[in-house]
Amino acid sequence: MKQIFLALLAAFSTSVFAQSNDANLGIIPAPVSVKKDKGKFAITPETSFLVDSPAHKAVRLLAEYLKKNGYSNNIVNINTMGRKPETIKNGVMLLTSFKGALPADGYELNISENQVMINGRGAGLFYGVQTLIQLINSDRKGYATVPCAHISDAPRFRYRGMHLDVSRHFFDVDFIKKYLDVMAAYKLNNFHWHLTDDQGWRIEIKKYPKLTTVGSNRVQTKVGGRTGNTSDLYDNTPYGGFYTQEQVREIVAYAAERYINVVPEIEMPGHSLAAITAYPEMSCDPLKKYKVAENWGVFTDVYCPSETTFKMLSDILDEVADLFPGKYIHVGGDECPKEAWKKSSLCQDIIRDSALRGENGLQSYFMRRIERHLNAIGRSMIGWDEIIEGGLAPNATVMSWRGEEGGIAAAQLGNDVIMTPGSGGLYFDHLQSKSPQEPLAIGGNAPLSKTYAYNPVPATLTPDQQKHIIGVQANLWTEFIATPAKVEYMLLPRMLALAEVAWTPLANKDFQNFSVQRVPHHLAMLEQKGYHFRVPDVVGASDTTLKGGNFKFELSSTVEGGKAHYTIDGFTPRETDLWCTQPIQITVPAGKTIELQSIIISAGGKRSNVTKTVLDNTGK
Ligand code: TNX
Numbered sequence: 194m195k196q197i198f199l200a201l202l203a204a205f206s207t208s209v210f211a212q213s214n215d216a217n218l219g220i221i222p223a224p225v226s227v228k229k230d231k232g233k234f235a236i237t238p239e240t241s242f243l244v245d246s247p248a249h250k251a252v253r254l255l256a257e258y259l260k261k262n263g264y265s266n267n268i269v270n271i272n273t274m275g276r277k278p279e280t281i282k283n284g285v286m287l288l289t290s291f292k293g294a295l296p297a298d299g300y301e302l303n304i305s306e307n308q309v310m311i312n313g314r315g316a317g318l319f320y321g322v323q324t325l326i327q328l329i330n331s332d333r334k335g336y337a338t339v340p341c342a343h344i345s346d347a348p349r350f351r352y353r354g355m356h357l358d359v360s361r362h363f364f365d366v367d368f369i370k371k372y373l374d375v376m377a378a379y380k381l382n383n384f385h386w387h388l389t390d391d392q393g394w395r396i397e398i399k400k401y402p403k404l405t406t407v408g409s410n411r412v413q414t415k416v417g418g419r420t421g422n423t424s425d426l427y428d429n430t431p432y433g434g435f436y437t438q439e440q441v442r443e444i445v446a447y448a449a450e451r452y453i454n455v456v457p458e459i460e461m462p463g464h465s466l467a468a469i470t471a472y473p474e475m476s477c478d479p480l481k482k483y484k485v486a487e488n489w490g491v492f493t494d495v496y497c498p499s500e501t502t503f504k505m506l507s508d509i510l511d512e513v514a515d516l517f518p519g520k521y522i523h524v525g526g527d528e529c530p531k532e533a534w535k536k537s538s539l540c541q542d543i544i545r546d547s548a549l550r551g552e553n554g555l556q557s558y559f560m561r562r563i564e565r566h567l568n569a570i571g572r573s574m575i576g577w578d579e580i581i582e583g584g585l586a587p588n589a590t591v592m593s594w595r596g597e598e599g600g601i602a603a604a605q606l607g608n609d610v611i612m613t614p615g616s617g618g619l620y621f622d623h624l625q626s627k628s629p630q631e632p633l634a635i636g637g638n639a640p641l642s643k644t645y646a647y648n649p650v651p652a653t654l655t656p657d658q659q660k661h662i663i664g665v666q667a668n669l670w671t672e673f674i675a676t677p678a679k680v681e682y683m684l685l686p687r688m689l690a691l692a693e694v695a696w697t698p699l700a701n702k703d704f705q706n707f708s709v710q711r712v713p714h715h716l717a718m719l720e721q722k723g724y725h726f727r728v729p730d731v732v733g734a735s736d737t738t739l740k741g742g743n744f745k746f747e748l749s750s751t752v753e754g755g756k757a758h759y760t761i762d763g764f765t766p767r768e769t770d771l772w773c774t775q776p777i778q779i780t781v782p783a784g785k786t787i788e789l790q791s792i793i794i795s796a797g798g799k800r801s802n803v804t805k806t807v808l809d810n811t812g813k
Contacts, residue, residue: 215710218340220327221689222380222696223707225299230341232306236264236285238335243271243278244287250450251287251311251318258326263334278310285309285325287318298382299347304328304339316452320346320380350649352611352664353695354383354456355688357680360390360467361489362671363434364680370447372680375724377451379692384448385456385523385666388436391466391486395435396457396516400508403471409435411467411485418633418673419489427487441516454519456575461506462496462559463529469494475502477537489672493530498559499539507566520573521590524563527577529556553583561586575611578603592666597651604654604661613666618643619691621683622670625727628736630802632682633673641712641729645690645704667691678725685719685726686712708751717753720797728801731757731791733773738807742781746806748773748791755795765803766792781810 217223242259244252247270256268271278271286278286291312295301300313300321311321324344331337355376357364364372373384388396394408410433417423436444448455469476470483477497486492496502513522531552534540540555549555556579564574564586575590578599585591590609593600597617600610613619615637623637649665667688674680689712693702709732719726729751748757756772761779773791781787787808793801 215706217701217706217711218328218342218344219711219714220324220344221707221711221715222693223701223703223711224324224344224346225698225701226343226345228343230305230343232341233338234304234306234309234341236266236329236337236339237283238265239283240266241281241284242266242268242287243274243281243284244268245271246287246289246318249287249289249318250452251313251322253450254319254322255287255325258322262331265335278308282307287311287313287322289314289318296347297351299345300324302342302344302346304341304343306341309339316382317347319452323378323380326378348380348696349698350662350664350695352383352666353381353692354385354611354613354664354666355381355684355691356385356387356613356666356668358387358390358669358671359395360387360393360671362675363393363395363432364671364677365434366436366440366444368677368680369444371677371724372684373444373448373451373453375685375688375719376453379689380696381688381692382452383454383456383664383666385458385668386444387458387460387670389458389460389468390464391492392489393433393435393485394467394471396441396459396513397435397437398509398512399438400512401472401505404468404509405435406471408467408471408485409433411487413487414675415488438512438516445517449518454521455517456519456521456523457513457517458523458525459506459509459513460525460527461563462498462556463491463527464525465496466492466494469496472505475499475505477533477540491528491530493532495529495533496559497533497537497539498543498555498562503562503566506563510563510566510572511570514567514570514572521575522567522572523575523592524560524567525577526556526560526580527594529579531556550583555583556580557583557586560589564589590663594668600662601651601653604658607661609661609663611664611666612649612662613668614647615639615668617647617649618645618687619647619665619667620670621667621687622672622674625683625687626730626802628802632679634683635670635673639687641687641690641708642704644687645693645702645707647694648699649694665691665695681725682727685724686716686729689715713751713753713755716751717755717796720752720795720799726799728752728755728793728795728799730801731793731804733757734789734791734804734806736805738809740809742783742810744779744781744789744808746773746777746779746789747775748777750793750795751801752793752795752799755793755799757791757793759789759791761787761789763788764790766790768794768798779808781808783810783812785810 298316300317303310313321328339329337394404413427416426467485470485473479534552560580567574578593591603592611604610618639622635623639624634733748758766758770758772760766789806791804
C-alpha cells in the first residue's frame with residue numbers, strides 16, 4: 194500500500210513540483226508577468242463556468258477542453274444570473290466586458306482560492322483560456338487544481354508564424370488540423386501553407402483543372418539524401434495529392450476558429466515546374482516536354498513574364514483570394530534561375546523596352562505586376578527576400594530567409610518584415626543535433642537552444658525601422674519528411690522555442706528554465722495528445738570524455754514521467770536496463786575505461802539519442 198502511495202505521489206507530484214518551483218508556472222510561451230500566490234483553486238463537479246459572451250471562440254475552446262477531459266460542468270451565461278463576477282464563489286469566469294484596456298491580444302488571468310477570472314477580448318480571451326488549460330493539474334476525472342496567481346500577458350510580435358511545405362510531401366486535412374491545434378496551444382497565429390512547388394501543385398483551381406489533374410502527380414520520388422548509396426535511387430512509386438476548394442475552406446475555417454490566419458503561398462516565378470508541366474504555355478519554351486519534379490533542388494524551367502502567364506496567374510490569385518480571407522498572399526519569389534529568360538527573345542524585349550536592369554530587373558518587374566494585381570483585389574503581397582534584388586515592390590512584406598540582411602534592407606526601405614532566417618535556427622528541416630543517430634535531414638544544425646536564442650529584432654535597425662519587424666516564423670520544408678510522425682519530430686519541441694521567441698518579452702527568456710523546468714511537462718502532455726516529438730538528450734551527461742576514477746551522475750528525464758536508462762557494460766541502453774533514481778556512483782579501476790551510455794525513454798516509449806560518456810582512468 195505504502196509503495197502504491199509513493200508511486201502515485203511520484204506520478205502526480207512531478208508537474209506540481211515543477212510548477213511551484215518555476216517562476217513561469219510551467220507556461221509556454223512564458224507570460225509577460227506571473228505573480229504567484231499561495232494556495233490553489235479546486236475544480237470540482239460543483240464549479241460553475243460562467244461567461245459573458247457565450248458565442249466567443251474562447252468559450253468553445255473551453256467547452257471542448259472540458260468535454261474531452263471528462264468534466265460534466267456546464268457553461269452558463271453570467272448575464273442571465275444578475276450576479277456581479279466579483280461575488281461568485283467556486284466559479285471560473287471568462288469575461289469580455291471589464292473596465293480598462295489591455296494590450297492587443299492580451300489577457301489577464303487571476304486565480305484565487307475562490308475563483309478564476311480571465312479578462313480578454315478577441316484573441317486575448319482565447320489565449321487566456323490556453324494558459325488556464327496549461328495550468329490545470331488533474332489527477333482524477335472531473336477534479337483538478339490550478340495554482341493561485343496573477344498573470345498579465347500579451348504578445349511581443351503580432352505575426353507569429355509556422356510554415357509547412359505540402360508540395361514536396363502531401364499531408365491530409367486531418368493532419369493539417371492537428372498541426373493547427375498545436376500551433377494554437379502555443380499562441381501562434383499565422384499558418385504559412387506552402388501549396389505549390391516543382392514537385393506538386395496542391396490546391397484545386399477551377400479555371401485551370403490541369404494544375405491538379407496533371408500538376409499534383411509525380412511519377413516517382415527521390416530516395417534518401419543527396420550523397421551516398423542512395424544518391425541515384427528513386428522509389429518507382431507514383432505520388433500525388435491535393436486539397437479541393439471545399440477542403441481549403443474547411444481548413445481556413447478551422448484555423449480561424451483558433452485565431453490562426455492562413456497565408457497561402459503560390460510560388461512564382463521559380464519553383465513552378467509542376468504548373469508548367471500542366472500548362473507549358475506559362476513557360477518561355479511551350480514546345481518543350483516538362484515533367485513534375487521527382488528530385489529536390491532548384492530547376493531552371495520557370496514562368497515566362499508573358500501576358501499569357503500574367504493573365505493565368507491573376508486568375509489563379511483571384512480564386513486563391515476568394516478562398517483565403519486574410520490580408521496576405523505569399524507569392525514566393527525565391528530561387529528563380531534566369532537561364533530561360535536569358536535565352537528568351539520575349540524576355541529580352543521587355544528588358545529593353547522597359548529599360549530594366551537585366552534579368553534581376555525583370556524579376557522585380559514580374560513581382561511588381563503581381564503586387565499591383567494583389568493590391569487591386571485588396572490583398573498584400575509577401576515574398577521571400579529575393580524580391581528585393583532588382584528593386585523591391587512598394588508595399589510588399591519581406592520574409593527574410595537567407596540570413597537577416599534582406600530583412601534589414603527591407604525595414605530600412607520602410608517595408609514590413611517577417612524574420613525567418615535559417616541561420617537563426619528557424620529552419621525546422623535542419624538537423625536537431627550533430628549526432629549520427631538523427632534521422633535523414635537536409636543538413637544544417639538547429640538544436641533547440643539555437644532556435645530559442647533567436648531574437649528577430651536586429652540591433653542595427655533604428656527604433657523606427659525596428660517597428661517594421663512585424664514578426665517571426667519557422668519553416669518546415671519537407672523534401673526529406675514523408676510522414677506526419679516525422680513532421681512532428683522535426684516540429685517539436687522546437688516550435689515551443691519559436692513560440693517563446695515570438696511571444697515572450699526578451700527580458701523574460703531563460704533557456705535553462707524553459708528546457709529543464711517547463712519543456713519536460715509539455716512533452717508529456719503532447720505525448721498524451723498523440724503527438725510525436727524529438728526526445729531531448731538526457732540531462733546530466735553528455736557525449737564527452739572525462740578523466741579520473743570516481744564519478745557521480747544524476748541523470749534526469751527530459752520528458753516528465755520518462756526514465757533515464759543507462760548501461761556501463763558497453764551495450765546500448767534500453768527499457769530493460771537500470772534507470773537513474775538517485776545519483777549513480779561509478780568507480781573506474783586504474784588503467785581502465787568505462788563508457789556510461791544513457792537514453793531517455795518516455796512513458797509512451799519514445800526514445801532519445803544515446804549519450805556516450807567515456808570515463809577514462811588510464812592516466813593517459
Ligand atoms: C530553400 S527557403 C527553399 C526551399 C527549400 C529549402 C530547403 C526558400 C525560400 N526556398 O525551396 O525547400 O531551401 O531548406
